[in-house]
Amino acid sequence: MIRIGIFGYGNLGRGVECAISQNGDMELVAVFTRRDPSTVKILTQGVPVCHVDDVLSYKDKIDVMILCGGSATDLPVQTPYLAEHFNVVDSFDTHAKIPEHFANVDVSAKKSGKVGLISVGWDPGMFSLNRALGSSILVNGQDYTFWGKGVSQGHSDAIRRVEGVLDGKQYTVPVDSALEAVRSGANPTLTTREKHTRECYVVAKEGADKTLIEKTIKEMPNYFSDYDTTVNFITKEELDKNHAGIPHGGFVIRSGKTGKDLEHTHIIEYSLKLDSNPEFTASVIVAYARGAYRMNKEGMCGAMTVFDVAPRYISPLSSEEMRKTLL
Amino acid sequence: MIRIGIFGYGNLGRGVECAISQNGDMELVAVFTRRDPSTVKILTQGVPVCHVDDVLSYKDKIDVMILCGGSATDLPVQTPYLAEHFNVVDSFDTHAKIPEHFANVDVSAKKSGKVGLISVGWDPGMFSLNRALGSSILVNGQDYTFWGKGVSQGHSDAIRRVEGVLDGKQYTVPVDSALEAVRSGANPTLTTREKHTRECYVVAKEGADKTLIEKTIKEMPNYFSDYDTTVNFITKEELDKNHAGIPHGGFVIRSGKTGKDLEHTHIIEYSLKLDSNPEFTASVIVAYARGAYRMNKEGMCGAMTVFDVAPRYISPLSSEEMRKTLL
Numbered sequence: 001m002i003r004i005g006i007f008g009y010g011n012l013g014r015g016v017e018c019a020i021s022q023n024g025d026m027e028l029v030a031v032f033t034r035r036d037p038s039t040v041k042i043l044t045q046g047v048p049v050c051h052v053d054d055v056l057s058y059k060d061k062i063d064v065m066i067l068c069g070g071s072a073t074d075l076p077v078q079t080p081y082l083a084e085h086f087n088v089v090d091s092f093d094t095h096a097k098i099p100e101h102f103a104n105v106d107v108s109a110k111k112s113g114k115v116g117l118i119s120v121g122w123d124p125g126m127f128s129l130n131r132a133l134g135s136s137i138l139v140n141g142q143d144y145t146f147w148g149k150g151v152s153q154g155h156s157d158a159i160r161r162v163e164g165v166l167d168g169k170q171y172t173v174p175v176d177s178a179l180e181a182v183r184s185g186a187n188p189t190l191t192t193r194e195k196h197t198r199e200c201y202v203v204a205k206e207g208a209d210k211t212l213i214e215k216t217i218k219e220m221p222n223y224f225s226d227y228d229t230t231v232n233f234i235t236k237e238e239l240d241k242n243h244a245g246i247p248h249g250g251f252v253i254r255s256g257k258t259g260k261d262l263e264h265t266h267i268i269e270y271s272l273k274l275d276s277n278p279e280f281t282a283s284v285i286v287a288y289a290r291g292a293y294r295m296n297k298e299g300m301c302g303a304m305t306v307f308d309v310a311p312r313y314i315s316p317l318s319s320e321e322m323r324k325t326l327l
Numbered sequence: 328m329i330r331i332g333i334f335g336y337g338n339l340g341r342g343v344e345c346a347i348s349q350n351g352d353m354e355l356v357a358v359f360t361r362r363d364p365s366t367v368k369i370l371t372q373g374v375p376v377c378h379v380d381d382v383l384s385y386k387d388k389i390d391v392m393i394l395c396g397g398s399a400t401d402l403p404v405q406t407p408y409l410a411e412h413f414n415v416v417d418s419f420d421t422h423a424k425i426p427e428h429f430a431n432v433d434v435s436a437k438k439s440g441k442v443g444l445i446s447v448g449w450d451p452g453m454f455s456l457n458r459a460l461g462s463s464i465l466v467n468g469q470d471y472t473f474w475g476k477g478v479s480q481g482h483s484d485a486i487r488r489v490e491g492v493l494d495g496k497q498y499t500v501p502v503d504s505a506l507e508a509v510r511s512g513a514n515p516t517l518t519t520r521e522k523h524t525r526e527c528y529v530v531a532k533e534g535a536d537k538t539l540i541e542k543t544i545k546e547m548p549n550y551f552s553d554y555d556t557t558v559n560f561i562t563k564e565e566l567d568k569n570h571a572g573i574p575h576g577g578f579v580i581r582s583g584k585t586g587k588d589l590e591h592t593h594i595i596e597y598s599l600k601l602d603s604n605p606e607f608t609a610s611v612i613v614a615y616a617r618g619a620y621r622m623n624k625e626g627m628c629g630a631m632t633v634f635d636v637a638p639r640y641i642s643p644l645s646s647e648e649m650r651k652t653l654l
Contacts, residue, residue, distance in 0.1 A: 018587055022466045043587055098654050099647070119654055126460070126595075128654045129638055133453070135653065136614040136642045137607075139349045183600075258610055260345055260370055264602035266610075268453075271598075273510075275591035280464075283585055283593075287463040307639040307649050311456055315463045315634075320426070322634050326462065327425050327446055327455045 002293045004286075005058060006031045007082065008068035009040055009049075011246070012091065015282030016066050017043055023286060025316060029062050059085050064289040067091075076101060083108035083116040083303075087292045089285050091121040098124070098305075106303035115292040116303045121281040122272055123147070127252045129306050130270040134254025138266055141256020144182045146174035146195060150248025150277060158223045159200055162216050164208030167236060169243045171199040174251065182253050185265035198229040201243050203236045248277035287314040329620045331613075332385060332413070333358045334405065335395035336367055336376075338573070339418065342609030343393050344370055350613060352643060356389050386412050391616040394418075403428060410435035410443040410630075414619045416612050418448040425451070425632075433630035442619040443630045448608040449599055450474070454579045456633050457597040461581025465593055468583020471509045473501035473522060477575025477604060485550045486527055489543050491535030494563060496570045498526040501578065509580050512592035525556040528570050530563045575604035614641040 004020055006013045009031050020028045021044065030048050033040050037049040050058070055065075065086040069075050071094045079090045083105050092101050098119055109116035119125065123145070131143050152172050159168035178195050181188045200217055204210050214231040218224055234242075249272040258264050274280040288306065291313035295304075312319050317326070331347055333340045336358050347355045348371065357375050360367050364376040377385070382392075392413040396402050398421045406417045410432050419428050425446055436443035446452065450472070458470050479499045486495035505522050508515045527544055531537050541558040545551055561569075576599040585591050601607040615633070618640035622631075639646050644653070 015585070018585060019466075022585070095654065098650055102650055124654045126464075129460075130597075131653045132638045132642055132649060133456075135644075136617075136638075137453075137610045139346075139610070139643065256610075258342070258345060258349070258603060258606040264606055266602060266607050267598075267600040269596075269598045269600075270457075271594075271596045273594040273596075275593060276585060279585040279591055280593050283464045283466075283583075290463075305650060305654055307642075307646065307654070308637050310635050310637045311459045311463075312634040315459055316466065317462075319634065322459060323425055323429055323632060326458045327422065327451045327632055327634070 002026045002290060003029045003061060003063045004289060005029055005055075005062040005065045005086070006068060007052065007055065007065055007078065008074065009033050009042065010068060011278040012282055013068035014043065015276070015279040016068060016286060018279060019283045019286040020044075022283075023290070023316065025290070026286070030058055055082070056085060062086055063293050064089060066285055066289055076104070079116065079118060080104040080108045083114055084112045085114075087115045087117075087289075087296050089117045089120050089289045089292055091125070091281055091285060092119045093121065093124055095124065102303045102305070110302045113296075113301045115296045115301055117288055117292045117305070117309070118303060119305050120285050120288045122274075122284060123250065125281075125284050125306055126272070127250065127270070130252040130268075131254075132307055134252070134256075134268045134270075138254050138256025138258070138268065140258070140262060141254055141266075142187050144190070144253045144255070145250065146179060146253075147250040148172035148174050148196065148248065150250070150274070151243075151246050155198065155200075155223055158220060159202060159217060162213055162220075164205050164210075164213050166203040166205045167239055168200060168202040169239065170201075173197045173199055179251065179253075182255060183267055183269065185255050185267060187255055192226045193228060196227060198224055198227045200229060200231045201234050201239060202231055203239050204233055245275065246277045247275055248280075249273045290314055290316070329353045329617060330356045330388060330390045331616060332356055332382075332389040332392045333395060334379070334382070334392055334409065335401065336360050336369065337395060338605040339609055340395035341370065342603070342606040343395060343613060345606060346610045346613040349610075350617075350643065352617070353613070357385055382409070383412060389413055390620050391416060393612055393616055403431070406443065406445060407431040407435045410441055411439045412441075414442045414444075414623050416444045416447050416616050416619055418452070418608055418612060419446045420448065420451055422451065429630045429632070437629045440623075440628045442623045442628055444615055444619045444632070444636070445630060446632050447612050447615045449601075449611060450577065452608070452611050452633055453599070454577065454597070457579040457595075458581075459634055461579065461583075461595045461597075465581050465583025465585070465595065467585070467589060468581055468593075469514050471517070471580045471582070472577065473506060473580075474577040475499035475501050475523065475575065477577070477601070478570075478573050480573075482525065482527075482550055485547060486529060486544060489540055489547075491532050491537075491540050493530040493532045494566055495527060495529040496566065497528075500524045500526055506578065506580075509582060510594055510596065512582050512594060514582055519553045520555060523554060525551055525554045527556060527558045528561050528566060529558055530566050531560055572602065573604045574602055575607075576600045617641055617643070
């Protein structure tokens with residue numbers, strides 16, 4: 001059994017807990033929280049909830065620690081720290097800061113002789129993997145990544161900060177005609193506005209100026225001003241009933257040419273349609289936790305990403321079974 | 328530069344030659360043929376065409392030998408033999424015999440200290456990789472593989488062997504309603520007939536009994552009797568004009584459930600739309616030839632499949648560049 005710890009217990013932590021229960025070769029050993037442990041109720045019976053300060057007492061009891069904190073402030077500190085003591089997997093997703101984070105985790109993990117697998121999930125993660133494979137195979141070509149339809153937490157938060165807004169949710173939606181143009185092999189150059197639209201569902205406070213709210217959202221720099229944005233005012237009841245989920249997904253498409261005169265076009269498309277963004281991310285992380293464990297068992301250490309993990313390490317099957325049933 | 332040899336020069340060999348020319352870190356050193364080399368004209372200027380009997384004289388001049396023969400009789404002999412002297416990559420695609428082929432190549436490659444990468448292409452190959460990743464991530468779920476729309480060489484050959492047939496081509500076509508059922512997350516159980524149809528374009532000899540030809544094709548065991556097959560009689564001119572290409576493609580879909588009560592459904596879909604089956608297969612093989620070269624440089628040897636190759640080995644980019652631009 002691979003002994004797993006969960007460090008941080010929000011949506012992602014709960015997703016990891018569920019995913020572990022689906023994998024017969026893994027067991028959850030403990031959940032670590034910054035809150036008062038007595039106030040945190042988890043789904044798995046008989047598993048202790050501990051304070052993060054006690055994590056080092058689990059040094060020899062946990063094979064892989066899965067970090068479920070946020071990329072802004074948690075992971076940049078937690079992952080390098082914990083990699084000094086555990087094999088770790090995180091879902092660090094601030095793309096621009098990945099090289100720096102990788103370097104920090106690498107120092108810790110090399111020192112401890114552990115594996116520090118960062119930026120695991122679907123983007124970064126499975127989408128990155130598909131960008132890498134597609135660009136390696138169709139050298140003469142172009143990558144396209146589309147996100148959605150799905151809930152953007154950051155954009156939903158931005159809506160909620162607007163004066164007069166009680167609650168709100170934002171969906172990122174890929175533009176169908178742009179997707180079709182890419183699938184046709186035309187290799188179009190697409191602006192931000194041409195690739196995605198943003199759909200907002202907003203609950204206004206009583207007496208708030210809806211026209212002003214809509215204008216404020218649509219003109220918000222970085223978040224909305226570069227997009228065609230629609231703002232729909234709904235009631236709190238409608239929001240809770242119809243927009244409670246955290247669906248997401250998207251498309252990675254590689255379009256490329258081969259042949260003596262580049263006369264043949266090929267389209268590789270990878271897509272995800274996810275009912276629950278955190279639970280799918282958790283499922284990817286848990287599979288790669290198996291990889292971290294096995295690679296460390298073979299003596300590997302240091303920071304890694306999905307690019308460094310051969311598929312056989314993450315499968316519950318043996319290599320023989322994989323060749324027989326999946327190849 | 329990675330020095331490549333091509334062993335066998337048919338459609339796949341020509342595709343490999345084109346793919347090598349797209350990769351700046353590779354050079355074609357020689358093409359080996361069973362025919363009289365003076366009768367074989369290749370696309371690349373200044374590269375020798377040699378007889379297969381002379382292959383061992385290239386032992387120190389070639390880093391990776393790419394085998395482009397057939398799976399029925401060529402590769403079972405050639406891959407183990409050449410793996411005694413070279414890093415090799417083949418596209419062995421007789422799924423049922425992969426374990427045996429793997430074992431044979433493993434003995435040779437372990438003896439020589441070389442890498443023997445087998446069954447590289449899209450199925451087996453990229454489709455296998457996606458079956459492996461999908462089943463590792465969504466443990467509670469089901470795999471579906473659909474092929475087409477594309478030309479099946481084996482089925483086209485079978486048509487041509489029918490009495491009264493001058494020429495013919497067969498397309499394997501996935502059934503849209505079956506694809507949609509899978510994408511809906513319904514996890515349907517699908518029979519062979521429900522997943523694919525077979526479209527035949529047949530040129531009959533003058534005076535041949537078309538009714539009998541159609542009946543013979545539709546009732547042919549293994550090839551057509553388990554499918555809904557349509558037979559279209561056309562002229563040789565129409566066949567040459569409209570059915571000269573070798574397009575193919577398909578879909579690997581993983582549908583799975585997550586959550587405390589398995590209340591969330593996720594769909595992972597990988598699809599290929601290929602103008603030229605052999606050229607795409609060749610592009611995959613050439614990327615993995617880079618992997619075979621690099622892994623052997625690091626001291627690895629023995630038989631391998633796509634499951635054993637970390638993505639970083641096949642990319643023309645360095646790991647640093649991959650993390651910066653693709654992650």
